[in-house]
Amino acid sequence: MGRQAIIAGGSIGGLFAAVALRQAGWQVDVYERTGVELAGRGAGIVTHKTLIDALLAVGADISDLGVQVCERVAFDKAGGRVATIPFPQVVTSWDRIHQILRRLIPDRHHHLGRQITGYTQTADRVTALFEDGGAAEADLLVGADGFRSAVRGQMLPQVQPVYSGYVVWRALAQEADLPEAIRSDVFPAFGFYAPVGTQIIGYPIAGTGNDLRPGHRRYNFVWYSPAKAEKLTDMLTDGSGKQHYISIPPPLIRDDILGQMQTEADAMLPAPFVQILAHSERPFFTPIYDHHAPVMAAGRVALSGDAACVARPHVGMGVTKAACDALALARHLDGADVVQGLAAYSAERVPASGVAHHRARDLGRFIFDDSVPNPDGRSNPRLDEIMRTTAITVG
Ligand SMILES: Cc1cc2nc3c(=O)[nH]c(=O)nc-3n(C[C@H](O)[C@H](O)[C@H](O)COP(=O)(O)OP(=O)(O)OC[C@H]3O[C@@H](n4cnc5c(N)ncnc54)[C@H](O)[C@@H]3O)c2cc1C
Structure with a gap:
């Protein structure tokens, strides 16, 4: 069995992280607090070459994309x-993007109605704690739980939107x-x-x-x-x-x-x-x-997508940024020790996210x-x- 990852949040950032890690051989379980399959009320998303390349890289079928x-x-x-x-x-x-990614994740690894409230970790493992009193253990926890992230709230309580x-x-x-x-x-x-x-x-x-x-x-x-x-x-x-x-x-x-x-x-x-x-x-x-976390990892816990940094919608980069986080996460963890891999991930993605964050503020x-x-x-x-x-x- 491959290394195990838990993803908090089953929106686009969480699904991207899940498919990128699965492709790299991880066993991944996604936990989404909402009890039904997510729907985005049709909100529009502008695509870029970077996003299309990322979708192709994780094996997504992008026919009839938009x-x-x-x-x-x-x-x-x-x-x-x-x-x-x-x-x-x-x-x-x-x-559309959610649907394309969702079909790459088997139902048995996609859990609705499960809210992660926090975590504990040792040198070897991390345990996600659920609101219903449950717990799940893995090698890695990814907080892809949006800009009000509970995972970030524990890791970096000083970072507030x-x-x-x-x-x-x-x-x-x-x-x-x-x-x-x-x-x-x-x-x-x-x-x-x-x-x-x-x-x-x-x-x-x-x-x-x-x-x-x-x-x-x-x-x-x-x-x-x-x-x-x-x-x-x-x-x-x-x-x-x-x-x-x-x-x-x-x-x-x-x-x-x-x-x-x-x-x-x-x-x-x-x-x-x-x-x-x-x-x-x-x-x-x-x-x-606005918020921009100064680090995106602590031990075996990583942040990705809006949980780590919000780029205002003017740059239309939220999904693309989450996709870049996911690919970088899988790349830095490939064959690496989790803690060291996450440190390298954070060192790459904090400044990259900052560019989108600041450009979006300028446009605002x-x-x-x-x-x-x-x-x-x-x-x-x-x-x-x-x-x-x-x-x-x-x-
Ligand atoms: C008006 C507008 C226009 C936009 N236009 C674009 C665009 O053109 N292009 C683009 O790329 N981006 C755009 N974005 C941004 C984009 O929608 C987001 O950046 C993107 O969806 C990031 O998603 P995420 O998965 O990181 O976070 P979110 O989408 O916020 O998802 C977080 C998920 O985690 C779940 N969750 C939260 N807490 C917990 C918990 N404790 N346990 C378990 N689950 C939890 C939530 O229910 C949610 O499903 C736009 C945003 C807005 C507001």
């Missing part, structure tokens, strides 16, 4: 085109529901709207069941919107008055918060995007937080750059840089 877009287009407040650049890229969805001052609203509209003018002018491209103080990006993704046929796809709407800490507190409070910590499950977002968002959208956004929003399924928001800062009047998205001095460096590989 929708091919050919150009990036910036719009102004009136809905006119400000800039167009050729920029071929495949855009896919969280569900810091709120950035803005949230991202996301929504999906069915291609078939959109007016013809939007289907022809806005839908096919990777779109931007970049005035001072807010930003939209949007692009087509597959429809339900990875349907890539024209007319059956969906538009992925992503809107960065400022929200001061007090406003965020209100946004995180559900209809029963319960205040949620850090993020709120989408179904619990209050109707009056959705109403306020719609009013702001009507006032601030170009008409085509307001219409896309109006044709969308229930929108939801995610507050944008550009949204609020008011050095030049730009109320309508026509005069953004960094428009070309934003269009060329959003959602590309860095680090």
Whole structure:
């Protein structure tokens, strides 16, 4: 039997780590706290050559990966085109990547409804502790349990996510529901709207069941919107008055918060995007937080993906970064002592993650750059840089 690994978290970072380690001969068990197979509400994911190479490296079948877009287009407040650049890229969805990786992991090694609360370790073994009182022992524990990671909470309690001052609203509209003018002018491209103080990006993704046929796809709407800490507190409070910590499950977002968002959208956004929003399924928001762990390993325990470092979504690197972590983890452990291999993994991936983390913060800062009047998205001095460096590989 090969060496044994336990993965905390069965989202994309956890599955990538699992398939990379399995390929290197490890016996891997994934423990996901959610009790049902995960679904990402169709959230869009931009692919890069690095991500496609990583998927191929772990033996994934990437046929029908997503929708091919050919150009990036910036719009102004009136809905006119400000800039167009050729920029071929495949855009896919969280569900598609998850599905591709999930099928590489046998069900008997994939455990739903198991929450890891902490761990103990000796020189030779590590034991994961579960909320249900259970425990499991292995040679390696990987914390791929997201930006609120319990594994990181034990390893590095001083590392806490810091709120950035803005949230991202996301929504999906069915291609078939959109007016013809939007289907022809806005839908096919990777779109931007970049005035001072807010930003939209949007692009087509597959429809339900990875349907890539024209007319059956969906538009992925992503809107960065400022929200001061007090406003965020209100946004995180559900209809029963319960205040949620850090993020709120989408179904619990209050109707009056959705109403306020719609009013702001009507006032601030170009008409085509307001219409896309109006044709969308229930929108939801995610507050944008930062954190970057100074180390990604301690003894036999490693961190990967968002548990180790969040790169704000502007770089579209979260999945790619998690994939790079997974491949580096398997490579550094190949034939190596676990503790030494993890130390080398951490030394490589902390600075690499930092590049994506800092670049993403820069792109976030550009949204609020008011050095030049730009109320309508026509005069953004960094428009070309934003269009060329959003959602590309860095680090
Ligand atoms: C608006 C937006 C757009 C994005 N766009 C892109 C993009 O275009 N390209 C891209 O690459 N990335 C993008 N990302 C980022 C990407 O979604 C994440 O970075 C990526 O999914 C990282 O996943 P992860 O597995 O590390 O963490 P997560 O996806 O957060 O998963 C953590 C998992 O661990 C589970 N878990 C948590 N705690 C425990 C525990 N104690 N025990 C067991 N299980 C636990 C959770 O239930 C969850 O399933 C975007 C993010 C946002 C918000």
